[in-house]
Amino acid sequence: MKLFWKNDKWEFFGACGDGQKFEIHGINVWKHDWVSLNEPKAKVKDPRYGQSFEFHVYKMEHEGKQVTFAAGEFSNCMWGFYVRA
Numbered sequence: 001m002k003l004f005w006k007n008d009k010w011e012f013f014g015a016c017g018d019g020q021k022f023e024i025h026g027i028n029v030w031k032h033d034w035v036s037l038n039e040p041k042a043k044v045k046d047p048r049y050g051q052s053f054e055f056h057v058y059k060m061e062h063e064g065k066q067v068t069f070a071a072g073e074f075s076n077c078m079w080g081f082y083v084r085a
Contacts, residue, residue: 009085010042010070018077024069027062029081034058034071042070044082055082 016022022029041054055072070082 008040008042010044010082011085012044012047013069013081013083015074015078015080018079022079022081024060024067024081024083025065027060027065027067029060029069029071032060032062034060037068042082044070044080046074046080053080055080 013024014022019030035058037057037059039057042057044053044055045051046053051074053072053074055070057068057070059066059068061067068084071079074080
């Protein structure tokens with residue numbers, strides 16, 4: 001049985017160095033636990049260099065607010081973040 005996800009399209013949200021303050025919808029990604037979701041990896045492209053990646057999909061929560069995102073390293077300690085389009 002194949003599972004279909006509501007939206008498998010991802011758009012670039014931003015990038016930052018490891019540990020640099022970075023927020024997705026008001027939640028700092030480095031100050032909260034990422035929970036890996038049982039979903040297919042997000043197929044994304046680095047907007048700067050066009051390289052293709054497959055990033056894991058996560059969720060994080062803070063003060064009742066939940067955010068789903070895909071994240072991974074473009075290069076050593078340089079992270080890219082994507083949200084559903």
